[in-house]
Amino acid sequence: ADAAMYAAKRAGGASYAFFEPHMDADVREQVDLHRDLRLALERGELELHYQPKVSGDGSTITGAEALARWRHPQRGIVSPGVFIPVAERFGLIGALGDWVVNEACRQVRQWLDEGLRVRVAVNLSVFQLRQDDLVERVLKAIEVHRIEPALLTFEITESVAMEDAESTLITFERLAAIGVQMSIDDFGTGYSSLSYLRRLQARQLKIDRAFVRDLETSADARAVVQAVVQLAHALGLNVVAEGVETVGQRDVLNALGCDELQGFLFAKPMLPASVALWAAGVNRPTALVFGDSAYVE
Ligand code: C2E
Ligand code: MG
Numbered sequence: 001a002d003a004a005m006y007a008a009k010r011a012g013g014a015s016y017a018f019f020e021p022h023m024d025a026d027v028r029e030q031v032d033l034h035r036d037l038r039l040a041l042e043r044g045e046l047e048l049h050y051q052p053k054v055s056g057d058g059s060t061i062t063g064a065e066a067l068a069r070w071r072h073p074q075r076g077i078v079s080p081g082v083f084i085p086v087a088e089r090f091g092l093i094g095a096l097g098d099w100v101v102n103e104a105c106r107q108v109r110q111w112l113d114e115g116l117r118v119r120v121a122v123n124l125s126v127f128q129l130r131q132d133d134l135v136e137r138v139l140k141a142i143e144v145h146r147i148e149p150a151l152l153t154f155e156i157t158e159s160v161a162m163e164d165a166e167s168t169l170i171t172f173e174r175l176a177a178i179g180v181q182m183s184i185d186d187f188g189t190g191y192s193s194l195s196y197l198r199r200l201q202a203r204q205l206k207i208d209r210a211f212v213r214d215l216e217t218s219a220d221a222r223a224v225v226q227a228v229v230q231l232a233h234a235l236g237l238n239v240v241a242e243g244v245e246t247v248g249q250r251d252v253l254n255a256l257g258c259d260e261l262q263g264f265l266f267a268k269p270m271l272p273a274s275v276a277l278w279a280a281g282v283n284r285p286t287a288l289v290f291g292d293s294a295y296v297e
């Protein structure tokens, strides 16, 4: 209730009341979503869908990104673009983030038990990145589900990483020390410097979809992607392109030396059972290797 009141105050000024007729429709919507989201966490209405990442030539699955979905009883599937900001605004992101990390580790373990090694990437919010006990929480999830830390990657957007650059350096160091890997998401939209990237214990740069989208039409976008690939490789980082939708984009990215690709061209985010089938080559035109080679170091 405090959080809702806080939001009402922030948006509406002096009013402390709930659901007053004058309350902004948008605030009301947010208050509704907040109430439902709190229940959703208790009732288990959240799901993780997984979007595969593939090798540069598109031939092998290299991992999968966990993307949160909310199966709302009335609204249907709600996308994270809607409910993550609500969770952040109303103080639910800590609980939600914990759930995501644990559920991802549980799924990695289930896949292992089914004979499939999938490296899973989890998106971290700014709140999680600043949690004092983040490393302990992560370690606990890894231990409970008996998975190797190297099977877990965290994606942190470049702009979030830069918000408090010094503390990000320390958190990355601590996470790297326990063996999980870090990836800089939406790269190219923030303002990190070369010297900062050199100090940051990341393993991967993830080129933002905006550059990929314009690859075939814009020489600038192509130049940016080329520069990012070269930069990443010069720093010993692996580079992934997100949002690959066309064969043309795939071919340019492959020619520029992009290590991994992800996008609707290969696979949409899907339920875990579909990932296993997809990795085995079911419902997919090109054959992928199944089993141990699904794991690429
Ligand atoms: P992101 O991490 O950059 O994820 C990429 C988004 O692009 C996903 O949207 C994905 O479904 C979408 N996408 C993938 N391939 C394509 C493509 O080829 N074309 C197009 N048009 N879109 C593509 P989604 O799942 O709606 O997630 C949006 C954002 O929400 C994510 O951006 C991430 O920042 C955030 N998010 C998702 N799950 C979580 C979570 O568990 N925790 C946190 N903190 N954030 C999350
Ligand atoms: Mg991501």
Ligand code: MG
Binding pocket: 185, 186, 206, 208, 242
């Ligand atoms: Mg991204």
Ligand code: MG
Binding pocket: 186, 208, 209, 242
């Ligand atoms: Mg993005």
